[in-house]
Amino acid sequence: MNFTLTEEQEMIKQAARDFAHSELLPGVIERDETQQFPSEQVKKMGELGFMGMMVDPEYGGSGLDTLSYVLTMEELSKIDASSSVIMSVNNSLVCWGVETFGSKQQKEKYLKKLASGEIIGAFCLSEPEAGSDATSQKTTAIDKGDHYVLNGTKNWITNGNSASVYLVIAQTNIEKGYKGINALIIEKGMPGFEIGPKENKLGIRGSDTHSLIFNDVIVPKENRIGDDGFGFKFAMKTLAGGRIGIAAQALGIAAGAYELAKKYSKERRAFGKEIANHQAIAFKLADMHTQIQAARLLVYKAATDKDMGNDYDLSGAMAKLYASQVAMETTVEAVQIFGGNGFVKEYHVERMMRDAKITQIYEGTSEIQKMVISRSILKN
Numbered sequence: 497m498n499f500t501l502t503e504e505q506e507m508i509k510q511a512a513r514d515f516a517h518s519e520l521l522p523g524v525i526e527r528d529e530t531q532q533f534p535s536e537q538v539k540k541m542g543e544l545g546f547m548g549m550m551v552d553p554e555y556g557g558s559g560l561d562t563l564s565y566v567l568t569m570e571e572l573s574k575i576d577a578s579s580s581v582i583m584s585v586n587n588s589l590v591c592w593g594v595e596t597f598g599s600k601q602q603k604e605k606y607l608k609k610l611a612s613g614e615i616i617g618a619f620c621l622s623e624p625e626a627g628s629d630a631t632s633q634k635t636t637a638i639d640k641g642d643h644y645v646l647n648g649t650k651n652w653i654t655n656g657n658s659a660s661v662y663l664v665i666a667q668t669n670i671e672k673g674y675k676g677i678n679a680l681i682i683e684k685g686m687p688g689f690e691i692g693p694k695e696n697k698l699g700i701r702g703s704d705t706h707s708l709i710f711n712d713v714i715v716p717k718e719n720r721i722g723d724d725g726f727g728f729k730f731a732m733k734t735l736a737g738g739r740i741g742i743a744a745q746a747l748g749i750a751a752g753a754y755e756l757a758k759k760y761s762k763e764r765r766a767f768g769k770e771i772a773n774h775q776a777i778a779f780k781l782a783d784m785h786t787q788i789q790a791a792r793l794l795v796y797k798a799a800t801d802k803d804m805g806n807d808y809d810l811s812g813a814m815a816k817l818y819a820s821q822v823a824m825e826t827t828v829e830a831v832q833i834f835g836g837n838g839f840v841k842e843y844h845v846e847r848m849m850r851d852a853k854i855t856q857i858y859e860g861t862s863e864i865q866k867m868v869i870s871r872s873i874l875k876n
């Protein structure tokens with residue numbers, strides 16, 4: 497397998513790196529502290545084509561491959577994982593879902609605006625009692641002929657208030673189990689659709705996470721994605737790709753913390769020399785570098801599988817499982833290398849440590865990834 501980047505991929509990676517340093521780094525500490533959504537930054541990400549990277553240019557996207565997308569996710573996540581999750585949900589879950597399974601009319605109406613970053617989207621599967629166990633949807637979409645009536649509550653929704661378009665998974669026919677679930681496109685402002693309070697989170701505090709409440713929301717049938725009962729498979733297929741984006745986010749958080757720790761260890765002196773020259777620190781850096789490189793290969797492999805039309809359920813789950821574990825371990829080690837300074841906000845690594853944790857939880861916990869992996873390896 498050849499992971500040598502093309503000239504275009506190198507340019508995209510560099511453009512993402514430059515953008516992250518010039519536009520995301522300023523104010524990242526304050527946005528984390530005050531839970532401020534990066535509106536200006538997201539607008540610029542749209543202008544650069546980062547909000548619909550894999551979408552066909554016919555629908556306002558950049559028409560790039562998944563590898564270019566993960567390179568961009570990695571670079572942005574090195575600096576600001578809050579901004580990168582906003583981008584990831586919009587690209588992997590919302591744009592990809594609508595482009596792959598939406599009708600021509602849905603693509604014309606929603607995808608063009610989503611892919612250009614004019615508006616952003618949210619993906620609404622989780623519920624108070626259906627996080628990992630996604631088939632247990634309590635939100636109902638009752639079929640009333642030419643429309644559905646939507647009722648229920650969704651939890652922990654990324655882009656919860658900032659989105660304009662929401663892909664909502666709901667149960668239409670309980671007797672059919674997961675085959676009775678549908679995916680509906682909901683617009684902000686539809687009567688009966690309320691946005692709940694913002695969650696006060698440990699990490700990725702710049703992104704806005706809310707619960708959503710649906711009270712007799714009338715949803716036209718033309719807003720259903722795919723055939724009746726396709727909603728659960730829609731969610732699973734979409735999440736399989738989303739996991740590659742989150743794996744790239746985790747990789748970026750780990751790599752960002754490692755880069756800072758390495759630089760710091762060559763500047764900070766103790767016991768008469770730079771701390772990098774103490775084996776206790778040098779060995780930590782060696783482990784971090786090795787683990788990050790292994791995670792990177794898994795992430796690139798999953799992205800390449802998707803680009804080549806191969807199955808990517810297994811490689812995406814492995815990439816997410818491992819990269820998120822590396823993100824957690826690496827950021828903890830980075831804080832350790834920084835010592836007392838690591839515990840202080842201005843050195844960034846404590847934020848990265850807090851941000852890393854969510855990569856082991858959203859778009860399927862580590863335990864869910866192990867379920868997907870073990871089922872895949874045991875089925876033959």
Ligand code: CAA
Pocket residue numbers: 585619621622627628629630631652653654674728729732733735736809858859860861864867868
């Ligand atoms: N692609 C296509 N079909 C799939 C699929 C996939 N990746 N995964 C499952 N399916 C199909 C199965 O084939 C099966 O269909 P058939 O009977 O026709 O074969 C059907 O879906 C049911 O599958 P399972 O029996 O495997 O279902 P399960 O109840 O055992 O659950 C699971 C499987 C993998 C645990 C799933 O529930 C899951 O992924 N849970 C985690 C959900 C999740 O990731 N939540 C995160 C919320 S989104 C988020 O975090 C976004 C954000 O804001 C950042």
